[in-house]
Amino acid sequence: MHAPITVTPARLPELLLAVATVRPVFLWGQPGIGKSSLVEQFAAALGMECVSLLGTQLAPEDLIGVPTIQDGLSCFCPPAVVARPEPYVLFLDELNASSHEVQKSFYSLILEGRLGEYRLPAGSVVVGAGNRAQDSAIVRPMSSALVNRMVHLHLVASPRDWLQWAAGAGIHPWVVDYVRARPDHLVSPAPKTEEPFSTPRSWHVLSDVLTSLGPDVSEDDVRTVALGCVSPVHARQFTASVALLRHAYDLDAILKGNLRWPADPAQRDVLYFLAQSLRARLGKELPRQRRGGSAESQALAHRAKGLLTELAEISLEVAQLVVAGGGEDGDGGDGQGLPAWFLSEVVRDLPRLAAARA
Incomplete structure (x- = not known):
C-alpha cells in the first residue's frame, strides 16, 4: 500500500x-x-x-x-x-x-x-x-x-510523540535519554533475517527489562538484553550511551572543552557513539547554506573542526565516519548528511589544524 x-x-x-x-x-x-x-x-x-x-x-x-x-x-x-x-x-x-x-x-x-x-x-x-x-x-x-x-x-512513529508519552509512562531514564539523543534510532526497518529490530514497542520492552534488573546491572547484562530487544547496531550504541552516563561522558561537555574524547581502547564503543552523536548534531544544527548560518552555527562548525582533528589522532577511522558517514549506522544517523560547505572547510582546514597541534 x-x-x-x-x-x-x-x-x-x-x-x-x-x-x-x-x-x-x-x-x-x-x-x-x-x-x-x-x-x-x-x-x-x-x-x-x-x-x-x-x-x-x-x-x-x-x-x-x-x-x-x-x-x-x-x-x-x-x-x-x-x-x-x-x-x-x-x-x-x-x-x-x-x-x-x-x-x-x-x-x-x-x-x-x-x-x-x-x-x-x-x-x-x-x-x-x-x-x-x-x-x-x-x-x-x-x-x-x-x-x-x-x-x-x-x-x-514520531520520536517527539514517543518522548512525550514516555515522560509519563515510567520508561527507564536510560532509554529516554538515548532516544532523545538519537531520535532516528526509535525505529529501524524490519530485517530480512530473524533478529530483533527497533520499534517503540521494543524500546518499551528494553525499558521494562532494565527496570527489573535494577540500577546495579552490569554493562555486560545491559549489552545482552539490549541485543535481545533492539537492532544490533542500536543495541551496541545504547550500551555505549549507558557507559557514557556512568562515566560522566557528555557530548556537550566535549563541545565546551570540559572533557576530551575517550582515548582508552576499551572505550571504543563510547568513542564511536560520541562521534556519531557529533555527526547527528552537525547534520541537525548546521545550515544547508553557509551564508544563512547564525553565529552559533558558525561557532559550532569551528569547534567541530578542532574536535575532528583531535578525534583523528585517536582513531582516523572514527573521524572519517563523522565526515563521510557510512559504517554500521548508514549515513551516520542524521538522515541528510553534512552540509557541503562544511565538508569543503574540513578538507581545507584539517591539515592546517593538525599541523598547528603538532
Whole structure:
C-alpha cells in the first residue's frame, strides 16, 4: 500500500474521531509502532469498550456463526464477542494477515455493520489495522472490494510523540535519554533475517527489562538484553550511551572543552557513539547554506573542526565516519548528511589544524 501522506500518533485520535465515527478506517504501519494501543486509547476516550479480533486466529465460521432453526427457518447466530447490545469499537487487528475467506467474511460487517441478521449498534466504530508487505510480516493482499470499503491512514512513529508519552509512562531514564539523543534510532526497518529490530514497542520492552534488573546491572547484562530487544547496531550504541552516563561522558561537555574524547581502547564503543552523536548534531544544527548560518552555527562548525582533528589522532577511522558517514549506522544517523560547505572547510582546514597541534 503506497503511503503518500502519513499520520503521527499525536494526530491520529483527532482523525479517528472525525473519520472512524462515520466510515471504517484501516491503519497501516510497521510492527511495534503502537497501532493497537492507539485504538484502545481512542476507544477509552470515547467511553466505549474496545473489542479486538485477531485476523490470523479467525476462521470464517468464527464471524458468520453457527446455524440454528427459528420458526422453521435456519439462521446464523453471530458470535457473542461481536453481537453486543451497546455500541463499541470493533478493532480488526492484522486484518490483512487473515485468509482471503476470512477477509470476505468481513465484507458486510465493514460496509454495512452487519453479520447475517445482526447489526452493530448505532454509534459503533470499526477500525482495522495491519502491517505492510515491506515489513517482513505475514500479510496477504487485500481484495480491491475490501480496500474500497475503508478509509486508509498510514501511521508512522514520531520520536517527539514517543518522548512525550514516555515522560509519563515510567520508561527507564536510560532509554529516554538515548532516544532523545538519537531520535532516528526509535525505529529501524524490519530485517530480512530473524533478529530483533527497533520499534517503540521494543524500546518499551528494553525499558521494562532494565527496570527489573535494577540500577546495579552490569554493562555486560545491559549489552545482552539490549541485543535481545533492539537492532544490533542500536543495541551496541545504547550500551555505549549507558557507559557514557556512568562515566560522566557528555557530548556537550566535549563541545565546551570540559572533557576530551575517550582515548582508552576499551572505550571504543563510547568513542564511536560520541562521534556519531557529533555527526547527528552537525547534520541537525548546521545550515544547508553557509551564508544563512547564525553565529552559533558558525561557532559550532569551528569547534567541530578542532574536535575532528583531535578525534583523528585517536582513531582516523572514527573521524572519517563523522565526515563521510557510512559504517554500521548508514549515513551516520542524521538522515541528510553534512552540509557541503562544511565538508569543503574540513578538507581545507584539517591539515592546517593538525599541523598547528603538532
